[in-house]
Amino acid sequence: MSLPSPPPLEIIAMRAADLPQVAALEAAAQDFPWRERHFADSIDAGHRAWVLWQGARYLGFVLSMHTIDEAHLLNLAVAPAMQRQGLGARLLRHALRDAAAANMQRMYLETRVSNQRARTLYGAFGFQEIGLRKAYYPNDEGREDALLFCAGLNNWKE
Numbered sequence: 001m002s003l004p005s006p007p008p009l010e011i012i013a014m015r016a017a018d019l020p021q022v023a024a025l026e027a028a029a030q031d032f033p034w035r036e037r038h039f040a041d042s043i044d045a046g047h048r049a050w051v052l053w054q055g056a057r058y059l060g061f062v063l064s065m066h067t068i069d070e071a072h073l074l075n076l077a078v079a080p081a082m083q084r085q086g087l088g089a090r091l092l093r094h095a096l097r098d099a100a101a102a103n104m105q106r107m108y109l110e111t112r113v114s115n116q117r118a119r120t121l122y123g124a125f126g127f128q129e130i131g132l133r134k135a136y137y138p139n140d141e142g143r144e145d146a147l148l149f150c151a152g153l154n155n156w157k158e
Contacts, residue, residue, distance in 0.1 A: 007055035009087075011094050014049035014061060016040065021058045022051060029077040032138045039063070047074060048098055052091055062091040064099060064107070071099035071153070073109035088121055096125065100156035107153060110146040112137050119147065127151040 014022065023036035042063050043049055048071075052060040060078035064071050073095060078087045099107050110133060111118040127149040135143035 009052060009054050009059070009090070011050050011052050011091070014039070014043060014051050014063070016043065018051050018058070019043075022061050025058050025061065025079050026075070026077050028080055029083075031140075034075060042074065048095065050091070050094060052078075052087060060087050060091050062095045064095045066099065066102055066104055069103065069105045071095075071102075071104040071107040073107060089124070092121065092125055096151070096153065096156045100153040104153055106150055108148065108150050110136060110148050112139075113145045113147055114139075122149050122151075125151060126155065 136146035
């Protein structure tokens with residue numbers, strides 16, 4: 001007898017009803033997490049926000065902001081137990097395709113200087129380091145610098 005297949009992975013628009021689970025996932029994944037109110041404010045502002053889930057399990061999320069012709073990746077996280085399985089890449093790919101479909105020309109993002117896994121992921125998707133934001137993120141010692149990245153979106157148009 002074979003085991004049943006797991007439910008498919010789905011990326012769906014984030015809703016207000018998702019916010020407690022999204023905030024809990026963020027708190028588990030980040031040392032200095034966004035609060036539920038940050039996510040609510042982002043949705044209220046019309047930012048692009050999605051959750052990755054499987055069945056009733058929240059596995060990750062991504063938020064981006066679109067302006068005239070540029071997108072800014074605001075937040076991306078994957079549940080700690082599900083990291084290193086390509087889910088962050090799936091979420092990033094979704095945000096890039098969405099931005100390209102909305103005629104954005106480039107996407108920007110920041111990440112902690114110390115976050116080598118994120119830097120590797122972003123590099124694999126064509127992001128180039130373009131700057132440094134001093135003392136951008138809180139950390140246990142006070143503040144940490146952020147690297148600023150940018151990627152063109154022409155290759156993401158389908």
